[in-house]
Amino acid sequence: MANPDNAEMLEAQSPEKKEFIRKSIEFWNPGKTQFWQDAGVDLVIDRREGYFLHDMDGRRLIDVHLNGGTYNIGHRHPELVEVLNRGTQRFDMGNHHFPALGRTALAEKLAKSCGGDLHYTIYGSGGGEAIDIAIKTARHAKQKKKIVSIIKAYHGHTGLAVAAGADRFSKLFLSEKPDEFINVPFNDLNAMEDALKAKDVAAVIMETIPATYGFPMPLPGYLTEVKKLCERYDALYIADEVQTGLMRTGEMWGYQRYGIQPDIVVIGKGISGGMYPIACVVVREPYAGWLKQDGFGHMATMGGAELGCLVAMKTLEILERPQMKPMVNYISELMASGLAEIMKLYSDFFVGIRQCGVVLGLEFDYPEGAKPVMKHLYENGVWAIFSTLDPRVLQFKPGVLMTAPLCEELLERVERSIGLARAECKGSGKRRYAA
Template sequence: MSQAKLEFLDRSRAFWNPGKTQDWQDMGVDLVIDRREGYYLYDMDGRRLIDLHLNGGTYNLGHRNAELVEALRAGAERFDMGNHHFPALARTALAEALAACAPAPEMVYTAYGSGGGEAIDIALKTARHATQKRKIVSIVKAYHGHTGLAVKTGDDRFSKLFLSEDTQGEFIQVPFNDLNAMEDALRGRDVAAVIMETIPATYGFPMPKEGYLPAVKRLCERYDALYIADEVQTGLMRCGEIWACTKYGIEPDIMVTGKGIGGGMYPIACVLITERCGGWLKEDGFGHISTGGGAELGCIVAMKVLEMVQRPEVRTMVRNISDYMRAGLDQIMAEYPDFFIGIRQHGVVMGLEFNHEQGAKPVMKHLYDNGVWAIFSTLDPRVLQFKPGLLMTQAECEEVLRRVEIGVGLARDELMGARRRHG
């Protein structure tokens, strides 16, 4: 490590976040991202990494995608954040663009947050207003953000620290893929909404069993609860359609998109709301106020993101990347059958499962040493989040697979001892 980086890390510990800065050093990942371009990150010491983390799809279209940079630049010639109180050209234009591609025809309104957490809070508040009920059901190990309401839907690791966990019995968590538990939670008809990531990301992408999500939606209808689809990580073409919930036949009442919608260039998050659920927007349109939410520059970038991800070429690319990566990973899995034991996949959303309770951490480290940046699942460290971008080239995918094969082998040897050679 360079002297410059050592000194920088000291400053990072001193002025930014001592715990987080140190944790990465302890995990053997001494990354300080400097330059970034396409699917590449460059450490401040110059080392190149292929980015398979993409911050949950924030960089779907690559880092500093030139078209998005241009949209932001050109947008800044005319717009700034805008005045959040007034009807605004860009906010309405993005709302229309979202309505035109919404997963349900009745989704006419868009409310804006400045980030995913705020958008989740808006969604939960909207559901509470629409149903006049307070309870929210989410999945055990769910992750929807760190704001006031969102943090209560998730793992208590993030709420208890701040004495912000639910104490009123309003936030109920049920195991994923367990319909009986879901029905038990809803049976009392006192639940405002079920909030569901179409594929729980931070939990390592456990995949919904066939029929699970539509059954949850039917239970919501039966017990007068709303279905909120959290498409922050699964949306924007990552599963081969613009919103993954439609692949499972779901027409949600409320949907949240974030991260990738801002193209990694301008943070913005959006809540799509059906006419039926949007009562507060008429009763008191000032009910939720956000100075940064729906900033018009963000809207300009988001419209370009929506246009880009809906190009027919992107659909083909996603399919090719999914199929090609899967074929290559299947081969690697066959090389290390005692360690690399499973692949969870929907489109370019993938979780690689290892036969060790912390297995994804050494894989992450060895991939890092081999020029690939992919992160373990915080809430299930057996699983490595493996998330190629929508526009990856064949050469880049081939390069990733070459490095993954090496990294997985090294991690296996580290955890399980020198490999018995076969063949």
């Protein structure tokens, strides 16, 4: 049933929107659809362009959710639209059994981009599938089964990926495998060492900055030490770069920002440009043995679809241009100083900023404080999402091609919205939010 606190929202809805939401509950996903209505976010995305979403009732929102970086370079980037159009004049998904022009070209480009002896690329059509491939590859290389990951990690929803992540998503489907998948606290080197000591672990899998957990930042030296522990105890290091890759930390790959060289890199979301599904696993030469032993060992009809490869290559090309890096620096520098100013205004509510480039988590010292902030942002023309696994933290993810005027507008809207959310939480406190 509708939340009575959202009467104003319901009143503003067009008959068409009301009817659509009803159908969404009826045919698509009742739980999820209803959740958003209760949270005061009745977004139904119609047109999209750049960093703007247009609700079907016509409201415009600045997108700083970006589906975890999927729309890193914006919605329907004109160069991606063009390359996809050109691509369809000649290519389709391709035949995954054969050497393919697009797949090989992208693999070559990724080998160059990822550095070191990261060399072979194996394709999936989404991040979860790519995580499964990475885990399978590590298991084959090390001939061991155990995988270590972080408590409240999120790696996707396929078989191995969901087992590696927080039980929030595995228990529901009776898919947790505690014997094979060990969880340790983030930023805790002792716990990590304890988990690896027996040398029975195939790989540690790490989101460079855990996204769904609200972007807690790796403490200085943490990731480099984890990598060293992996080397000491004969485990591979899998970097889940789905949310931290593609310039979002200020470097092409998040692990480069932290000065490590992983054994396996998982790339998803943004590499697709939000235009054609694709995900990639880049593996160091010594650990890609199965590709030589049995090249048919893992297959995916849609993995590395060639249209997706073209889009991915164009995405990389755009991100590799010399203008990109200073632009990300500008955006993240402005967000740092602008948000710090806002924090001064509402220091009893907005208490912390977690930041690495344009990967940002905003901390609110209030139970589930990110939810009212999300709602007020939504009402004030900004779409950002709370962190599922730590709802005090708002995920705040500006795109790497945001312009100076748009950033300024965003900060102005954020200031207003946080002020309203603070008044609501710390003031009369008449509304409560629950997941």
